[in-house]
Amino acid sequence: MTVLAVSNLSKRYRRGGKPFAAVDDVSFEIGPAETLAVAGPSGSGKSTIARLVLRLLEPDAGRIQFEGADLLILSGAALRARRARLQMVFQDPLAAFNPRSTVARALDDPLRIHGIASRSERPRRIAALLERVGLDAGLAARAIHEISGGQRQRVAIARAIATRPSLIVLDEAVSALDVSVRGQILDLLLDLQRQERIAYLFISHDLGVIRALAHRIVLLEAGRVAESGDARTVIASPQSAVGKALVAATPRLNRIKTP
Amino acid sequence: MTALLSIRDLTVRYRREGVEVTALKGISLDVEAGERLAIIGESGSGKSTLALAVAGLLAEAAEVGGSIEWQKPRSSHSVTASHFQPLGGRDIGFVFQDPSFSLDPVMPVGKQIAEVARTHLNLTWREAYAKAKTLLGRVRLPDSEAALRAYPHQLSGGQKQRVAIAAAIAAAPKLLIADEATSALDTIVQAEIVSLIRGLVNEDGLTLAFISHDIALAATLAERIAVLRHGELVELGDTDQILNAPRHAYTRMLLDAHLGLDAKPLLDRQGASA
Amino acid sequence: MKRLHRFFQTPEAIAGALILALLVAIALAAPLLFPGDPQAIAGPALLPPLQNWSLPLGTDRLGRDVLAELFHGARTSLAVGLAAAAAALLVGAVVGTLAGFAGGLIDEVLMRITDAFQTVPSFLLALAFVSIVGPSLGVVIAAIALGAWTGPARVARAEVLSIRERDYVAGARVIGMHPLEIAFREVLPNALPPVLALSSVIVAAAILTEAALSFLGLGDPNRVTWGGMIAEGRTVLRTAPLLSIVPGIALVLTVLGVYLAGEGVVESTAVRRSLS
Numbered sequence: 008m009t010v011l012a013v014s015n016l017s018k019r020y021r022r023g024g025k026p027f028a029a030v031d032d033v034s035f036e037i038g039p040a041e042t043l044a045v046a047g048p049s050g051s052g053k054s055t056i057a058r059l060v061l062r063l064l065e066p067d068a069g070r071i072q073f074e075g076a077d078l079l080i081l082s083g084a085a086l087r088a089r090r091a092r093l094q095m096v097f098q099d100p101l102a103a104f105n106p107r108s109t110v111a112r113a114l115d116d117p118l119r120i121h122g123i124a125s126r127s128e129r130p131r132r133i134a135a136l137l138e139r140v141g142l143d144a145g146l147a148a149r150a151i152h153e154i155s156g157g158q159r160q161r162v163a164i165a166r167a168i169a170t171r172p173s174l175i176v177l178d179e180a181v182s183a184l185d186v187s188v189r190g191q192i193l194d195l196l197l198d199l200q201r202q203e204r205i206a207y208l209f210i211s212h213d214l215g216v217i218r219a220l221a222h223r224i225v226l227l228e229a230g231r232v233a234e235s236g237d238a239r240t241v242i243a244s245p246q247s248a249v250g251k252a253l254v255a256a257t258p259r260l261n262r263i264k265t266p
Numbered sequence: 267m268t269a270l271l272s273i274r275d276l277t278v279r280y281r282r283e284g285v286e287v288t289a290l291k292g293i294s295l296d297v298e299a300g301e302r303l304a305i306i307g308e309s310g311s312g313k314s315t316l317a318l319a320v321a322g323l324l325a326e327a328a329e330v331g332g333s334i335e336w337q338k339p340r341s342s343h344s345v346t347a348s349h350f351q352p353l354g355g356r357d358i359g360f361v362f363q364d365p366s367f368s369l370d371p372v373m374p375v376g377k378q379i380a381e382v383a384r385t386h387l388n389l390t391w392r393e394a395y396a397k398a399k400t401l402l403g404r405v406r407l408p409d410s411e412a413a414l415r416a417y418p419h420q421l422s423g424g425q426k427q428r429v430a431i432a433a434a435i436a437a438a439p440k441l442l443i444a445d446e447a448t449s450a451l452d453t454i455v456q457a458e459i460v461s462l463i464r465g466l467v468n469e470d471g472l473t474l475a476f477i478s479h480d481i482a483l484a485a486t487l488a489e490r491i492a493v494l495r496h497g498e499l500v501e502l503g504d505t506d507q508i509l510n511a512p513r514h515a516y517t518r519m520l521l522d523a524h525l526g527l528d529a530k531p532l533l534d535r536q537g538a539s540a
Numbered sequence: 541m542k543r544l545h546r547f548f549q550t551p552e553a554i555a556g557a558l559i560l561a562l563l564v565a566i567a568l569a570a571p572l573l574f575p576g577d578p579q580a581i582a583g584p585a586l587l588p589p590l591q592n593w594s595l596p597l598g599t600d601r602l603g604r605d606v607l608a609e610l611f612h613g614a615r616t617s618l619a620v621g622l623a624a625a626a627a628a629l630l631v632g633a634v635v636g637t638l639a640g641f642a643g644g645l646i647d648e649v650l651m652r653i654t655d656a657f658q659t660v661p662s663f664l665l666a667l668a669f670v671s672i673v674g675p676s677l678g679v680v681i682a683a684i685a686l687g688a689w690t691g692p693a694r695v696a697r698a699e700v701l702s703i704r705e706r707d708y709v710a711g712a713r714v715i716g717m718h719p720l721e722i723a724f725r726e727v728l729p730n731a732l733p734p735v736l737a738l739s740s741v742i743v744a745a746a747i748l749t750e751a752a753l754s755f756l757g758l759g760d761p762n763r764v765t766w767g768g769m770i771a772e773g774r775t776v777l778r779t780a781p782l783l784s785i786v787p788g789i790a791l792v793l794t795v796l797g798v799y800l801a802g803e804g805v806v807e808s809t810a811v812r813r814s815l816s
């Protein structure tokens with residue numbers, strides 16, 4: 008049983024009057040509680056894939072099966088209802104929230120929209136969500152700009168899991184964070200995956216992070232899949248040119264190994 | 267050892283809407299002539315503030331204490347003279363994280379580079395353009411003749427950063443400061459820019475201050491590493507020592523948090539599997 | 541508090557605020573100081589000012605108390621100016637938000653309508669509207685708003701077009717929010733600041749338009765208006781010029797006050813924006 012099955016997905020844009028393919032005949036699958044990483048150089052189409060999968064963009068060709076049903080035939084209220092199971096976390100946690108929002112409102116919205124909890128019950132749910140992502144429930148009253156970047160990304164994760172999704176798309180979700188905070192967020196993601204069996208479509212250009220967290224990887228180049236397979240195997244011995252270039256370009260700490 | 271500049275007890279405070287932020291607290295540091303120094307630390311640790319203070323580019327609202335003394339220009343002995351004021355552009359080249367910050371969107375990039383060369387090296391326009399073309403070749407922009415006439419929006423992020431580097435070294439500065447110059451670029455382009463900077467610094471005998479939040483990246487380029495935390499210099503040492511025998515717990519934490527291609531995957535650590 | 545503090549730092553803003561405060565005080569005090577109908581005969585006709593202390597500004601051609609008319613006229617001017625501007629901003633913001641957020645055909649249609657309104661001079665529009673529907677306070681307000689909403693609509697649309705592409709709007713779609721809720725709850729409030737910056741100019745223009753309509757006899761006949769007073773005084777301009785000049789000065793001061801205070805607000809918020 009797969010959570011997400013994408014087949015022959017294509018998206019063309021026009022550049023200087025000429026059409027070019029930002030995503031070109033891309034196929035992949037993600038199983039329950041699995042992390043599939045999508046990596047590639049800048050402009051290779053990673054974010055476009057994320058937006059297509061979330062139906063924020065319409066593909067020119069291809070199929071997207073989500074939880075066994077065609078996602079592309081849905082529209083209007085049916086699509087909005089389906090979105091409860093398919094969530095996203097953005098790179099810049101500040102840009103991902105309405106600047107006027109408070110933490111409580113950001114978490115209240117999904118609960119209200121999908122009728123998950125009654126109005127009187129929601130404050131309790133919000134507190135539980137905050138605690139689930141390792142935040143103090145007292146943070147609820149704060150404005151979004153009054154918390155740190157790491158806390159904000161935790162709130163973004165809390166918002167994504169509020170509707171009990173089976174898949175979360177993370178587009179460079181840890182790239183803007185300090186390394187110390189990044190480690191904590193990755194731990195949280197792994198913990199959620201084990202507890203709630205959430206699958207991740209994890210977009211990143213950092214092979215180190217991918218190797219630490221992902222089960223499988225898809226390497227993109229200019230909108231096409233260059234290589235895919237077990238994350239550690241691919242990173243250990245990449246076969247494609249772009250894979251080799253990415254591995255070679257990843258900075259290494261040349262520490263003398265101490266036992 | 268000749269110090270290109272000596273920073274003593276540098277303290278910088280920002281005041282904004284009545285709130286005071288101390289961005290640097292008593293930093294003392296010598297930058298040796300010709301060395302490659304990396305300044306690392308997490309967001310808000312004061313890296314950019316230090317770079318801006320050295321370049322004399324701090325906002326007017328900033329309150330500065332302590333001293334930054336430069337080696338007297340072109341003198342064989344290492345007497346420092348506090349009256350020597352370096353000039354941004356001529357003595358210091360600055361490369362920012364976001365190249366659009368330093369490039370004029372409505373001017374061909376060739377003209378922007380030529381202008382730097384012309385004002386600081388007293389060249390004619392013709393000579394300055396010739397220089398700009400050479401520089402664009404040196405930063406390895408393909409077809410430097412065509413690149414001269416390109417506008418910034420016609421270039422990719424990595425290409426823009428190459429142009430920004432060309433402009434920064436156009437006046438043959440002694441010190442090149444790169445503040446997160448590769449953070450907005452993907453890994454492959456980042457590696458290209460880092461190797462470009464390494465080559466240029468070697469060829470011209472430049473002093474490099476490379477600012478980054480990525481300890482592994484900094485280590486690939488620098489001979490010495492300064493670690494900042496909350497505005498304080500917590501550790502300064504040779505790259506080798508910092509990586510293999512860090513003295514400060516914070517440096518150790520930065521090293522441990524790095525996820526390299528040889529790190530133990532978190533998946534295993536937690537015993538999770540699909 | 542800080543914003544208020546910054547507002548009071550420019551002398552223009554202080555002057556504007558003082559004028560406006562005085563005006564509001566006058567408008568509020570009018571029914572208390574001059575109870576009863578300001579259009580009632582209060583004394584002999586064309587009594588010059590400073591002759592009779594119960595009628596400090598004298599009387600007009602029909603023997604009505606000029607000071608009482610002036611006070612009650614402030615009520616009309618302010619009420620019409622504020623209500624028309626509020627209506628124009630509301631309609632403009634809603635139209636602009638819908639056009640910018642929906643895009644496509646809806647945008648096309650709404651913007652062509654906006655174009656059509658913009659090509660007709662707003663005063664002619666107001667004139668035609670009042671002539672057809674007939675003068676009353678509500679009609680005058682609607683007529684003025686009719687010619688003033690296009691500016692806010694364009695500004696709102698431009699702002700919405702840029703906000704629409706932000707991550708948080710995509711985030712709202714991802715959690716399944718209804719497009720109308722996204723447009724009016726998530727996008728519109730963040731698009732408002734530049735739209736509200738237009739309000740001082742719109743209020744000032746609305747007050748002037750109201751005066752012009754009244755001057756032409758198209759104001760609400762049951763209310764005293766400054767425009768009407770100027771028109772009344774015109775017939776005796778040679779013998780009693782003050783009858784036109786005094787409401788004229790009131791008008792100019794009001795427009796100036798609104799404008800200066802508005803600039804002060806824009807200025808103080810602009811500083812705030814550039815800081816953050």
Ligand SMILES: Nc1ncnc2c1ncn2[C@@H]1O[C@H](COP(=O)(O)OP(=O)(O)OP(=O)(O)O)[C@@H](O)[C@H]1O
Nearest residue numbers: 020021029048049050051052053054055056212452
């Ligand atoms: N709205 C658009 N119109 C035209 N071209 C677009 C649009 N959005 C993206 N593109 C182009 O599509 C290609 C893929 O972009 P995408 O954002 O998916 O790349 P990415 O892999 O996410 O890159 P990055 O690592 O820089 O985020 C790029 O060449 C980009 O310029």
Ligand SMILES: Nc1ncnc2c1ncn2[C@@H]1O[C@H](COP(=O)(O)OP(=O)(O)OP(=O)(O)O)[C@@H](O)[C@H]1O
Nearest residue numbers: 280282287289308309310311312313314315316325
């Ligand atoms: N112009 C300014 N006004 C007020 N405070 C400032 C200003 N610039 C920086 N700061 C504050 O000074 C501290 C140090 O900032 P700085 O930009 O030097 O950090 P940094 O190490 O470069 O961080 P980053 O990695 O995020 O670029 C931070 O707390 C920051 O908020």
Ligand SMILES: [Mg+2]
Nearest residue numbers: 053054055178
């Ligand atoms: Mg992207």
Ligand SMILES: [Mg+2]
Nearest residue numbers: 313314315446
């Ligand atoms: Mg910085």
